[in-house]
Amino acid sequence: MSKYAINQKTIGEAVANGGVLVVAQWEAKDGQADRVADILDQFLPEAQRDPGSQLFLIGRNKENPAQFLFYELFRDEAALKAHAESDYFKTYIAGQALPLLAKRERAQYVLL
Known part of the structure; x- marks a missing residue:
């Protein structure tokens, strides 16, 4: 899998103005984890170029490669909707x- 934390901003710059934080966990169906990773490799650069995206990180579990974790910070609700x-x-x-996917969980937070 290629680098998942490609971004031109520092973390401080990304979170400076607050926003809507989405944390998501995925688990791929048996035998589908590498295919999901390939799809995410194509998706991530697009998501990071989105003008409403402040920060977009995706990680893959080292012990269970079928599990993926997303940290997505959007400028506001409108940016998340877009x-x-x-x-x-x-x-x-x-x-x-x-x-x-066998499992997909998502939660939204507002930065403090």
Whole structure:
């Protein structure tokens, strides 16, 4: 899997203005983890270029490579909505990755 933390901003710059933080956990179905990783390799650069995305990180569990963890910080609710309605999200996530998952959990937070 390629680098998942590619970004031009520092963490401090990304969080300076607050925003909506989404933390998600995925678990791929048996035999699908590498395919999910390949899809995420294509998806991540698009997500990081999204103008409403302040920070977008994806990690893969070292002990269980079928598990993925997302930290996504968006400028505001409108930016989060635009992300979910984007062509790249519909193509890679809704169209390709979600059918390969056994589990998907998401929670939203506001930075303090």
